Amino acid sequence: MSCKQKAAALENRLAQQQQSSPQNRxxxxxxxxxxxxxxxxxxxxxxxD
Known part of the structure; x- marks a missing residue:
């Protein structure tokens, strides 16, 4: 897994958490x-590295 892929996965995970919990605005x-x-x-x- 390249660095850019790791960073993208991290961003995607955070975006999903943000969408699933509106009370956390x-x-x-x-x-x-x-x-x-x-x-x-x-x-x-x-x-x-």
Whole structure:
């Protein structure tokens, strides 16, 4: 699995969670921050490999 695929899978999973739980709209900015951190970690790991 390539880095881009991992990042895309992560984004898809987060998007599905967001759609399935409308009451979590307040925490959406927090989820976005977590996604950004996760993507940064994936990119870092890819460059370190």
């Amino acid at each position: 307040i925490s959406w900015p927090l989820k976005l921050a977590c996604l950004t951190l996760a993507l940064a970690a994936v990119v870092l790991l890819c460059y370190l």
